[in-house]
Amino acid sequence: MNPDFRRLWTGSAISQLGSAVGMVAVPIIAINQVHASPFQVALLGVLAAGTTAVLAFPVGRAIEFRRKRPVMIATDLARCLALLSLLPLPWVTYPHLCLVAVVTATGIVSHAAASQSHLKALVTREELIEANSRLESTRWLSITVGPSAGGALVGLLSAAGVLLIDALSFLASVFTIRRLRTPEPEPPERADGGSRREELFAGWRFARGHPVLMPMLLSWVGFTGGSAMAGGVAAYFYLNDLGFTAWQYGLLMGVPSLGGFLGARLAPRLAVRLGQVRALWWASQLRGPWYLLIALAVPGPVGLAMCGVGFGMVLLFAGAANSTMTAYRQACTPQELMSRVTTLWAFATTVSQPLFMVLGGLLATWFDSRTTLLVATVVMCSAALRLPRAA
Incomplete structure (x- = not known):
């Protein structure tokens, strides 16, 4: 890997860890400082998801024809300033928190669109996987370490101190982007005579007509949807049906994420051995069935082990599949469509997940938690059947 990628990777790892640490601070501020209701706290997440859904296509179009490094720097600075604006805690209001949620969500989708497009220009096609x-593995590692570290730091430094750490992590990302030495290529030019509508949905049209990308997108939506369906129900299942304690629940939420880290590091070897499309097919086939261990778990230490192993193995193969899928998508997408195809993935996930969550809640109400988790497992497994075995 060239030095510039290492700089970009370092900055990404720092900002991801900072965000994972800081994610515990905003709900604490909302509840303790603003005295928000449970509905208002949930609404902050809805606002972030809605922002992503509404802005995904316009953001992809806007970024496509611009230089990517200035966009990455601007989005990091915007998120940094948004978090710093919360530091005078006595003056924070609920609308202020809503504005920060919108700015942060806009920054996430914009930075992803720019950075994934720029990555293809920074490394060779062979180095993409x-x-x-590496990027995926650091994401999983931050998910594993960040929330627990954030909870501990809130006790030591207060929520304001944790917000400051999160904000400074974005400045670290800006510093690494500014240190990139490889000249950034000229952005693609707009096609003559193209309408705004055609530009907005060009990524969708390309993916829809691609023999691998479209099944890949549908499979991704199905798997993430099944995971969303199971997510909230699993918490109730762990704590109520299986009687796990709070520390056991925390253990299940953190340690299995190491599986995602290992899976991401395994992805390049699988791609070399099987080819990217076959590696994605195998990883996707093997990720869903492990959730059966959770759905069939029993109370006690055996059930705790079943849930831990099941969740860890799901994440292991999901980490391998995610890394391979992203690399293949980048390799086969023309440079002039990279940002719009990236935001298409963000849009599809953001729109579909809440629907699956509602479905999961309804199934748990009509039947029970275990039945809902079994249905979610079937959805996750079925999603893999859409993928082709070879390109």
């Missing part, structure tokens, strides 16, 4: 493996 290794680059995405």
Whole structure:
């Protein structure tokens, strides 16, 4: 890997860890400082998801024809300033928190669109799978370590101190982007005579007509949807049906994420051995069935082990599949469509997940938690059947 990728990777890892640490601070501020209701706290997440859904296509179009490094720097600075604006805690209001949620969501989708497009210009086609493996592995590692560290730091430094750490992590990302030495290529030019509508949905049209990308997108939506369906129900299942304690629940939420880290690091070897499309097919086939261990778990230490192993193995193969999928998508997408195809993935996930969550809640109400988790497992497994075995 060239030095510039290492700089970009370092900055990404710092900002991801900072965000994972800081994610515990905003709900604490909302509840303790603003005295928000449970509905208002949930609404902050809805606002973030809605922002992503509404802005995904316009953001992809806007970024496509611009230089990517200035966009990445601007989105990091915007998120940094948004978090710093919360530091005078006595003056924070609920509308202020809503505005920060919107700015942060806009920054996330914009930065992803720019950075994934720029990554393709920074490394060779052969290096894409290794680059995405490293980026994905640090994401999983931050998910594993960040929330627990954030909870501990809130006790030591207060929520304001944790917000400051999160904000400074974005400045670290800006510093690494500014240190990139490889000249950024000229952005693609707009096609003559193209309408705004055609530009907005060009990524969708390309993916829809591609023999691998469209099944890949549908499979991704199905798997993430099944995971969303199971997510909220699983918490109730762990704590109520299986009687796990709070520390056991925390253990299940953190340690299995190491599986995602290992899976991401495994992805390049699988791609070399099987080819990217076959590696994605195998990883996708093997990720869903492990959730059966959770759905069939029993109370006690055996059930705790079943849930831990099941969740860890799901994440292991999901980490491998995610790295491979992203690398393949980048490799086969023309440079002039990279940002719009990236935001298409963000849009599809953001729109579909709440629907699956509602479905999960309804199934748990009509039947029970275990039945809902079994249905979610079937959905996750079925999603893999859409993928082709070869390109």
